[in-house]
């Protein structure tokens with residue numbers, strides 16, 4: 159099984175157009191992977207949730223119908239005076255299946271390791287899935303501190319029964335730059351992550367994120383151990399997302 163996750167971030171996506179672009183591609187590609195071959199997830203703006211979930215639920219296309227909808231963030235609090243935040247309880251109530259936690263764009267805005275852990279805990283309490291994002295910045299990479307940095311992020315999250323359901327290695331220096339991380343760097347991160355997961359008896363798919371596109375997906379997905387990708391910019395267009403999905407098949 160492979161995983162392809164769209165992170166639409168705070169971009170406006172024309173939902174009718176996205177659906178049409180996606181369907182046009184899969185209708186003209188008869189060997190498009192089935193839902194049991196590639197799991198498709200879209201992490202959308204909650205503002206778009208009702209319209210997009212309605213499209214999915216009423217779709218006659220089994221591939222489109224199987225897209226799961228996730229949030230991009232969740233509050234670490236349960237309820238109360240937390241302006242602008244959304245709780246795991248509310249996500250659960252509207253039908254969202256899980257959320258990204260620890261995205262670097264949120265860590266940059268103040269999400270500490272303990273906040274990320276608490277968010278994981280809140281999702282677990284509601285039986286929602288998490289997509290944990292980890293990854294180093296350029297300075298950490300250049301100073302050869304990648305391993306300790308990644309291990310610290312993993313150790314801070316994996317405790318008291320909280321563990322990643324999907325784990326995305328997203329080096330900050332490759333996000334939104336148009337230049338993906340090189341195979342050597344991705345491979346070394348994957349092996350650091352696998353050693354940690356094995357030692358802690360955690361079984362979870364490891365994904366890569368950072369400037370994934372229709373042109374580099376085949377090279378990236380051929381890296382041993384990787385089971386999928388988390389895609390920002392290239393997921394905003396339904397056709398490009400579908401092309402990436404078609405190339406990711408195991």
Ligand code: 13P
Nearest residue numbers: 165333334368369390391
């Ligand atoms: P880009 O694919 O735009 O580099 O974004 C990656 C990302 O941050 C996904 O969460």
